Amino acid sequence: MTTLGEFLIKLLESYEVDRVFGIPGVHTIELYRGLANSPITHYTPRHEQGAGFMADGYARISGKPGVCFVITGPGLTNISTAMAQAYADSIPMLVISGVNKTKHLGHGNGNLHELPNQSAFAEQVSSFSYSVNHPDDLPQVMARAFAVFSSARPRPVHIEIPIDLMSAPADHLMPIPSLTFPHPPAPDKTAIDQIADLCFGAKSPLLIIGGGVKGKNKSAQELAEYLDCPVIMTVNARGLIPDSHPLAIPASPSLKSVRSVIENSDLVLAMGTELGPTDFDMYGNQEFTIPNTLIRVDLDPLQLHRNIHPTIGVIGDADLTMQKLVHSLKENEQSHVNRNGADRALTTKQAAFNELSKPMQEQIKFLETIKSSLPGVVIIGDSTQPVYAGNLYYSPDSPKGWMNSATGFGTLGYALPAAIGAQLADPERPVVCLTGDGGIQFTLGELGSAIDAGANIIVIVWNNDGYLEIKNFMLENDITPEGVTPSSPDFPAIAEAYGLYAEHLSSKEELPAALKRARAENRPTLIQIEENLFSPTG
Structure with a gap:
């Protein structure tokens, strides 16, 4: 039976x-x-x-x-x-x-x-x-x-x-019948033609892509290149347009400089994004706006009318919609128009980096060191300082290279087990778990799961002696810090007890070599880093 x-x-x-x-x-x-x-x-x-x-x-x-x-x-x-x-x-x-x-x-x-x-x-x-x-x-x-x-x-x-x-x-x-899967909804041709007409008349268009864009057929890049427009990627879309691409803006619309380029665009195409606060209003100042023509494309009809009401809302798969839009543009436009997209992107990119605090700029350099040391790396983050900085300004060198739990629901304890799952999905790709000394203690036992699963992840523990981000927030709001300094164990010792290779970094110059040693170990590894090593004076 x-x-x-x-x-x-x-x-x-x-x-x-x-x-x-x-x-x-x-x-x-x-x-x-x-x-x-x-x-x-x-x-x-x-x-x-x-x-x-x-x-x-x-x-x-x-x-x-x-x-x-x-x-x-x-x-x-x-x-x-x-x-x-x-x-x-x-x-x-x-x-x-x-x-x-x-x-x-x-x-x-x-x-x-x-x-x-x-x-x-x-x-x-x-x-x-x-x-x-x-x-x-x-x-x-x-x-x-x-x-x-x-x-x-x-x-x-x-x-x-x-x-x-x-x-x-x-x-x-039994037996199980052959299976068929429904296709995602395709955009209406009338809507595509309507959007194409708006694109023809736009002098300063802008493309925003979110997690609903999967990068199929490089449709976002092709659309941006045809319109000669900058591309803003939300946290869950980072890497879909390479950082080296002249139209890429790897920076958050929570920054004033990025908001400025949005507000000065006469046409904004928002593809597969909630336009939600954890991407577009991280500081909770409620100043984000899109004052001019807005096109929204989303699989979820309810989402089209949340946060910002569009001029035109289209229910459909974002990649498919962009693919069809490019086809319509190529079919109907007489000549390619120069819209200074690269200049607008570069100006915004530079201003966005300069807008970051000095500690955040150092944390971005820390992330860039990981990326240059481990080509193709997936960095999976918890809610910790360099992850917050990266959400404001970081782009991986390939798609699906940056993901974390600091947006959306915003839970702690995500990075370690999520990194294990990611490594199992693509064992050949380097995977770095970036977590704080507070966050890792939510799921610390999963170090053993990494060993059991044979998931050769690299765990970086960013140790700042507790919940420093919350402590700073308390101080900024004239609250005497309380409950933000939980004690930490000896993380390298615990890692070694589980069978991981472990190091405690003593200088930031050691990081590239430590990462390469970890990658060569062919087993899960842990590197502990003191936060002050990557401070502006470290």
Whole structure:
């Protein structure tokens, strides 16, 4: 007999799932019955939050949904923080949990791991949450989940299976039929032609690309080059246009200089971006505006009317829309127009860097050293000082090279497990986890998970003796600092205890060599750096 748990594994295989992150428990063991004989590899974190962050990092690099198995109750509540970060950043994640036996649901009798309404809880951090009431439900709800991942705004999906159904017969669901995936919505031709007309008449256009742009066919770069317009990349889009490209502005619209070029543009095309505060108003001064013609393209129709109302709003895939727009422009425009895009980009780029504080400029140089020492590196950050600086002004040397949790939901503890997931998605690419001495302690045990998974990440601990960013914020607001100096352990010693290679940097000049040594180790490594080494006087 094929049980529903075994059928689930076969179903995931049919969707080309090759990684699962989770911690087994008595409420999920039936999901594991078919896993040992499956091509799917299972990775065990030290905490369900780590499972979710691993799935997040894996999804961002692979482009495939990260899949997690968690137990009923605390398993789901533990992973909910990671789901919320993925929800805020539009990352595809499939969370499959147990739930109490069907006959116990809703009674509140105090069964093990019982929540009053587990699915309702999960709905707050997912595109949808579904409770399987019969084995026949599972193929349909799985198809719905992957429809979200392939053609809608990709956010977490939660599926819960009562523990008595996991062992129910599922032979009648075999064999699994061939699968088809819906395509993302294509823009209307009338809208494309309307936008093209506005592009023809624009003297100073500007392109803003967000995390909804995936870089397919280099459509953003081609559009920018044809319009001769600067390109601003949000945090989740950094690297899609190379920093070396003359039209690239690797700086945040939270900076005055970047806001200035936006305000002085007569046409702004915003592709796949929320235009949300954590990118466009990091300092919370509410001064961001787009005063002239605004075109917005997004998969989510509701998002088109959040934050800033567009002149024209288009529901559609951002890459596909730009591709069709370039085709329309080339078909209809008589001659290429020089719009001084490179000059506008260079002026903005230089002004943006000069606008940064001296400590932030030093932190950008620190990030650039990592990039030059490890070509193609993925830097995955927590909420820590050089990450805040990088979100204001940093561009990786290749796509998907900069990601962190300091935007969107803004959780701590993200970087270490997310780096593990990213390394598993692309083992040949160097992956650096950049975290603070405070943030890493949220998920410190995942150092062991890196060893178990064979994920040869480089962990950089930026040690500033606590939550220095919060301490400074308190001082700036005339608040006596309290609760911002948690003690730290000896991180290199802990790393070595787990089996990692570890170093404590004594000067910033040692960083390139230390990174290369770490890369050559062929095992996870940890480098501790004192924040004052990279201060303006360090």
